[in-house]
Amino acid sequence: MGTLIKNGHLVDVEGDRDGLFDIFIDNEGRVEKVGEKGSLDCYAKENVVIIDAAGKYVLPGFIDLHVHFREPGGEYKETVKTGSMAAARGGYTTVVTMPNTKPVMDTVEHLNLQLEAIKKDAVINVLPSGTVTMGQEGKVLSDIEGMKKAGIVAISEDGKSVMDAEILKKGLIEAARLDIPFFDHCEDAGLVNGGVMNAGNKALELGMAGITNEVEDSIARRDIAIAEEVGATIHLCHCSTRDTVKFVKEAKEKGLPVSAEVCPHHFTLTDEDIIEDDANFKMNPPLRSRADVEALKEGLKSGVMGMISTDHAPHSKEEKEKSIKNAPFGIVGLETAFAITVTELLGKYLDIKTLVERMSLTPAKLLKNGRGTLNEGAVADLVIADIEEEYVIDPEKFVSKGKNTPFGGKKVRGKVLYTLCNGKIVFKEEN
Known part of the structure; x- marks a missing residue:
């Protein structure tokens, strides 16, 4: 079972990519393939997790x-x-x-x-x-x-x-x-x-x-x-x-x-x-x-x-x-x-x-850990984020035990929607 991330705006400085790309992550948690939007539909099989990142950024x-x-x-x-x-x-x-x-x-x-x-x-x-x-x-x-x-x-x-x-x-x-x-x-x-x-x-x-x-x-x-x-x-x-x-x-x-x-x-x-x-x-x-x-x-x-x-x-x-x-x-x-x-x-x-x-x-x-990139063969550590979404910081919603922040009540934009570490979803924003 792998994961296919479709339609996202990939920004990968090391891989010199800044545009619409699809990414397929293999069972081992590595980036198996990166291709232009729509080019990896062959990976969309029954046992593959598909994430539609349309309108969102995909970042290391x-x-x-x-x-x-x-x-x-x-x-x-x-x-x-x-x-x-x-x-x-x-x-x-x-x-x-x-x-x-x-x-x-x-x-x-x-x-x-x-x-x-x-x-x-x-x-x-x-x-x-x-x-x-x-x-x-x-x-x-x-x-x-x-x-x-x-x-x-x-x-x-x-x-x-x-x-x-x-x-x-x-x-x-x-x-x-x-x-x-x-x-x-x-x-x-x-x-x-x-x-x-x-x-x-x-x-x-x-x-x-x-x-x-x-x-x-x-x-x-x-x-x-x-x-x-x-x-x-x-x-x-x-x-x-x-x-x-x-x-x-x-x-x-x-x-x-x-x-x-x-x-x-x-x-x-x-x-x-x-x-x-x-x-x-x-x-x-x-x-x-x-x-x-x-x-x-x-x-x-x-x-x-x-x-x-x-x-x-x-x-x-x-x-x-x-x-x-x-x-x-x-x-x-x-x-x-x-x-x-x-x-x-x-x-x-x-x-x-x-x-x-x-x-x-x-x-x-x-x-010197080889991360920070989503090149093919790299470990699939990545973020899917909406850089336009606005919201107000609420410390009571923090997962951390610590709520001590000077930013409580501050209006910001930029929300993390998914975090994948070693190819596994470790965070998903629940609306």
Whole structure:
């Protein structure tokens, strides 16, 4: 039994296709044939699932390099099962989980706890990362080689930075030796000073301690330099400042293996959008200024900032009902990212092919997993979406356990209708 997707507008940058095509997916979950509209009717047999995608876009499945599924240790916020289901609803077929769980992913023993949950419950491809240091304490390197053999695809200290430059250098040397990227959370702990939102007029107005751009910029500058010295691949996570865009541009111009991601909240909202003490607007790094947002958008347009990720960070309702001063950092994003990107960027900063690059192909290339394309022979990870359908974001409809979003009530366009992972339907929108 296979699946035939008919009449859809296929956009596949790697396959150089942008038009009306039919796709047949075989029993093994791979793309067996791609042909012009109407040319694959010979596959429409009795035991074949047929999906009519007329008027819709067919895109390679989205890849998110930055999610928090909280398992093990924080299952009341999210699990691999609920997180992966939320990802599927958002059009994601591959995600990379951050390692700041409880316990953290610093040994093979700890990693196996997450791998077992992934094997048991994940409905999409869930790929773990491991910490740089034991316990994320910044003192002793984790068992990076052991975890690489067990299945991690990257190392990261996400949630904080490795503040000891010498320890970071050792970790980057190990990452380079093992040919895995370093996912960099850029935050100088010594400059935070209890900050909870962007340093600026709005923080003063709300009586909140501010976080300056230099908190991010200083570590981004340092870590790019160390990575260059040792020849490591470095990927800057959840970038929020105009100077980080500049640093990444300069690194790419030098030919360094440096990449960067931007989250939808950082290219959509500014600190001026925080009109009251609402912790659904609290994330790390914080919402920045209009100048920073514009730089991020231009960076995505030019390709300097090559990827869109979510930093999906679910928390309980009780945690997020606290003041910004006391609530945890983080918002959810998997179920809103595509719509926010379509609404804010499509036609203004990105065309549909560039959107596919930012959300699918470029992250696939960093992971070297052969996905991000719907060429014949490729794994059938794909999304069928209506980029014109308008609706209002309702957090109560989220599959994620986390409802913590600043986008509740926002009118958007762009809805995922189907998500197929490894050729299987893992999400279907029920009208």
